[in-house]
Amino acid sequence: MDLLPTAAQQAFRAGARAWLEANVPSTSLRSFDTREGFEQHRAWERRLHAGGFAMVPWPVEYGGRGADLLEWLIFEEEYYRAGAPKRVNQNGIFLLGPTIMEFGTPAQKARFLPQIASSEEVWAQGWSEPNAGSDMAAIQAQARREGDHYILRGQKTWASRGAFADWLFGMFRTDPASERHKGLSFLLVPLDTPGVTVRPIAQLSGETGFAEVFFDDARVPVENRLAGEGDGWRVAMATAGFERGLMLRSPARFQKTAQQLVALYRGHADRAGEALRNDVVRCWMDAEAYALETYRTVSRLLAGGKIGFEASLNKIFWSELDVRMHETALRILGPRADLLAEAPASHASTRAGSVSGTDWLDGYLFSLSGPIYAGTNEIQRNLIAERILGLPRSA
Amino acid sequence: MDLLPTAAQQAFRAGARAWLEANVPSTSLRSFDTREGFEQHRAWERRLHAGGFAMVPWPVEYGGRGADLLEWLIFEEEYYRAGAPKRVNQNGIFLLGPTIMEFGTPAQKARFLPQIASSEEVWAQGWSEPNAGSDMAAIQAQARREGDHYILRGQKTWASRGAFADWLFGMFRTDPASERHKGLSFLLVPLDTPGVTVRPIAQLSGETGFAEVFFDDARVPVENRLAGEGDGWRVAMATAGFERGLMLRSPARFQKTAQQLVALYRGHADRAGEALRNDVVRCWMDAEAYALETYRTVSRLLAGGKIGFEASLNKIFWSELDVRMHETALRILGPRADLLAEAPASHASTRAGSVSGTDWLDGYLFSLSGPIYAGTNEIQRNLIAERILGLPRSA
């Protein structure tokens, strides 16, 4: 066990830090769930890509930097440290990208990965359907083979980034006689295909972070299928693992929130007492624990290990920590927790420095989606019980 | 809504207080789960009975005082306030007694109730069997009819007070062809019946608070059956309601614990900080809430209402409050929480006055049984979900 960074890792960190300090926009962008913010974020992704930092662990040929996973963690730390914008193409870079690397043909890799890395193509995910949420195997959307095309019919919903994205990935039933996990295929669909209709859905924040997507005889070429026909479930399970685990939820995000929470507490220490202090400190510890467990997992992966159902442990831990951090922040803010971002700052929140008190309410609303998406935490607990602990299948 | 006691209620309280002050033993008795303590407690019950306070809400003819339920609550408050001994015959006075009043024949009432009130006969309960715990309908112990007797075969377990009690009540399968809730009868069994063997079981505290009871062709007269043959489940459900709800867990018990917790905190306030203070105050509030809800329920009963599945709400609330109060106490005691009662007192626990720090560890162990017995809290949550909220039956 050696927990000290190598000289090369230190140099990598210094390089990333220097680039980010020189390039991160000094004023924050609008939310990427607005049209204007979406394009601002796409522009930022282009800049990141031009700087060679769009997708550091990807091979150079696909627009990456060929870094290893430890360097990836270091980059993420620097990224959050710099307060850089959220990743508008997270569905592409963190979920679909790794999936294509694992299951894609050379042609698919060459076609899609560079466009993902540069965010010339921003992706929506199409996991859910109205009747297939936690029960993803209940998918009904059909893809009927007709020559070298699939004809898509049906509906996806809660497609995150769906409102403004270019492409959508998701599972479709290619075998109409099939049931449950069988007969599904993983397809990549341009959202401007004729027959595809996107209806944005307003979230609690009022923004359109997700959408319903309707398929009405939309034609998609067969080469847009990832892996074999009927292999969709296997592919999707791998993607879902990425979603729950390592890539999408890098520990730096939660360490950053914990750090901001500590700053918020320090700004209110005269009013917020010891009970809140203990909660703040516990949040900080849990964010560190999440980072440590991630480093441990990465070490295991670098030594040839695989991620399995442990991703379910991750999902529960980060999502519940995120809610707890925001709840703690709102309790520190007290009666002012209710104010929206545009409200004038109070004396106390001004003193708390760069952390605006009112961002916490938005963050809280967002955090509440954590225990729901990427497989509800109830589903994750089932998986832990049955797949990790070996308890009998629930009825 | 009128929450002030009447003059008669005040007078009743004063009378109970005076009697208890004059009669409660000044030194505490040994645990009633030891032979010596059991007899000490029986002697106390005789004294209580002689004073007319053994079972205040029972009719005078059965050894009670004919008080109403509000007076019963007042008596309990005074009883706990006086620090009077625990009720060794709680299975008899709080569970079986009310059941006999509801289901017994006049002859059964006359035969059993006075002996219960005076604790000349102390009762064990025989709810569980090795394969029938949460799933009480899985009872296997048989009672085969032979003339005017039942011949008992089988086993009960976790019979509380079983080690030293005189009688046991429980359900037996009188219809050998029956399944589940059907074909059960509620029988009253003298533990000195030939063919009955009692094996005491040591609990976490080391004391024998419960026992296994084996029936090997033990003969019990048919008149020892409460209600009709095959009516056992209905009777037992009523008894279980008493166990979860009003009678056995009078709010005064938890108010007393909360009061002692406050005293403990005050004795340690220099070391125990605000976080613990908040927990202590929350415990006090919850104990009050439990008292208020009980008064509300009693008002409803006096107006002709019935207790139904709300007993499940009670069970969860008091049992989890009790654990929480003891956990809080142990956290206040800090590193000394580990010491048993015989250990010398520390400076801090001495200052906390009459409340010995070390009673909290015993109390904690006991509190941990609360979420388990009288139907685990998991079962209670199922009942709340399905019977109160109307959610669909779980698979």
Next chain:
Amino acid sequence: MRFGFSDEQLLLQSTVRDFLRKECPPEAVRRLWASETGHDPALWAQLAELGVLGAGVPEAHGGLGLDERDLVLLLEETGRAALPLPVVATAAVAVPLLRELGETGAAGAALAARWLPRIAAGDAIVAIGHPENEFVADAAVADLLLIAEGDALHAIEPASDAANRSDRVRCIRQPANDPGRRIYAVECRTSAETQVATGAAAQRLLDAAFERGALACAAQLLGATEQMLALAVSYACQREQFGRPIGSFQAVQHQLADVKVQLEYARPVVYKAAWSVACRARSRAVDVSHAKLAAGAAGALAARRALQVHGAIGYTWEQDLHLWMRRAWSLALDWGAEPRHLARVSEFVLADGAPIGPGHTFEGAA
């Protein structure tokens, strides 16, 4: 000694419940959220007609002459409906405050005589500027502002025409999470003429107002909590996954059972606090704080669990759940957030010789 409501009280409650179910469904709440003023004079007048607004107004002034023991049930119903109108300030706080002012002398009596009938008739909205709240709810639509300044209490009547109104009172809207409760920073010209009480008399009125405001929030929280639980139960019965209603999964069942437990142990606490306030019981401060804490915690848990049970759909603006979630969050913060009330209970419980322990539950009575 009887801990329960009379048939008349329960009848009035169910009348209000039925009325609000019909006249204030979620679409009406959303309409009010989006409307310019946030106010609905017609609905307000109907509430007056039902007796909700004038419940605490003496019969001589056109009200029902009731007290908090009655009002608590009606407030519960306004919470259940997520009614976005200023019932708390007007009916629960201002009415008894004006009533008490009416007993302090001729000027107070005149003020009470002028406003109580108008409130009972549904012709007046009152906003309260209380030191415990940083902002003033619904100030922009108020016909009367009762505002504390320094050690005095002022009654300010903004002119009804907009031009003159802004001359006397300036209301700056504060964007907040619950669109059903518009809050304002208020600037107004106070003077010797607007002053209606001062010193200890003003403090007494403000203290009583705080208890009543907090109690009213607690009562609304009960209703909102019950409604969120009902929404979650209904969704869990209807939504199917894995071939069965999700409400048949223990994981869902137990999450909602917890809410039910917490709700049913908050309820008697709120009702007792209503009795304490109505009877001016010695224990009323601690009773009210306990009520606010218990109902606030139940509301927070209900919001959390109901959202989790709904899944993604609960996270949308279209689904109605957030009408009550936002309400539950803002009610928990209004009229004293958790630390304020916890401190009040702490002070009582930890005092030397505090009357706690078995037998003291109703001892703090008047």
Next chain:
Amino acid sequence: MRFGFSDEQLLLQSTVRDFLRKECPPEAVRRLWASETGHDPALWAQLAELGVLGAGVPEAHGGLGLDERDLVLLLEETGRAALPLPVVATAAVAVPLLRELGETGAAGAALAARWLPRIAAGDAIVAIGHPENEFVADAAVADLLLIAEGDALHAIEPASDAANRSDRVRCIRQPANDPGRRIYAVECRTSAETQVATGAAAQRLLDAAFERGALACAAQLLGATEQMLALAVSYACQREQFGRPIGSFQAVQHQLADVKVQLEYARPVVYKAAWSVACRARSRAVDVSHAKLAAGAAGALAARRALQVHGAIGYTWEQDLHLWMRRAWSLALDWGAEPRHLARVSEFVLADGAPIGPGHTFEGAA
């Protein structure tokens, strides 16, 4: 940068695990609980032979010359077995303390040279009287007592014969909840001759001892937690109610899943703390406290949930679960209870310019 153990380390761990499974089953623990001395010299000698006791003893003194990065895995195994022998004090605290004393001069070197080989050989038990613990664990069977008094550290060797022993050291047993850890109030005669360090030097040794004691408890807690979880899983698979194993009920599944989550996020924290202590990283105090808190919380949750899943049978003396429950409770209190460690982390996190936030996780390194 590699956050993981070597094959050798893992092999030694599994050897110790297998050994303890065979030689220290629950019956052996119960036998030791009930025995007069609570000690088992044969088992102790075998632990020495395996290298557990001498892991940290330099090879020159007959040990393995390893450090906390190795020892943490072995301590985890002793926790998994609920081993009721003084491994924490002797192997985790005394060995490095003597090693460090050995570097302070001739007297220290002599003491180290006298005791380290005996420890490694399984011939000596050391008890530690540290200001952070009110009592001294296993003092009555100790061959060497390292006891802090005032600002000095003393090494006291009670005579091995009982008569003379009580002349030098008086141990008064304190009845406590975990029969596997006998604690004593110790009275002993210290003198200039028994003194082995003083002032800042003694303080440094005691500070390091505190980190090591707390770390060792955390490591044992990991093992105990995992074992309680395993017991609960096994019971839930085997126990049937309502015609199916209770482990197929979501209510049971989710309770145990929570334990797994908490355990797996305590584990890397404990391992990092082991690295920090071994490398004398700047962050070691906060790392150790974090480890103790995380492992203590996991242990407490595991105890609570395992008991609930077992139901009444878990509440009996006959069932083995309480062997680990008592252990988990006492380990959480030993070498600093929760408030002590929380205060240490607080102080670090809330300090001006604290090195927290992304990128600082391994920055506190030496």
